[in-house]
Amino acid sequence: MNKDPTIDRILITAAQKITKDFSEVLENDKCSRSIVISGLEETLQELPPSERQGILKMKPPKCLTC
Structure with a gap:
């Protein structure tokens, strides 16, 4: 972990955003390959x-x- 609290908050926020964005991309990819009957x-x-x-x-x- 980073000792600077400001940098630590920035890194945590960035990591959360990346995880959320990746989840959305993955879900959209699954839906685009799905066939509904x-x-x-x-x-x-x-x-x-x-x-x-x-x-x-x-x-x-x-x-x-x-």
């Missing part, structure tokens, strides 16, 4: 992505089975 229920977020994908493949929405 009406009628398809979301799987539990606690499951690993590979298991969620397997569950989704087994339950196609009704609109695709017509």
Whole structure:
């Protein structure tokens, strides 16, 4: 840590801003790669992505089975 309280506050503020900005960029990136299909229920977020994908493949929405 820096001994100068002014510099310390500046560094803490900058670190918080970077973390917040990175979180927003990451969330926007996730949303931009998402496909939403009406009628398809979301799987539990606690499951690993590979298991969620397997569950989704087994339950196609009704609109695709017509």
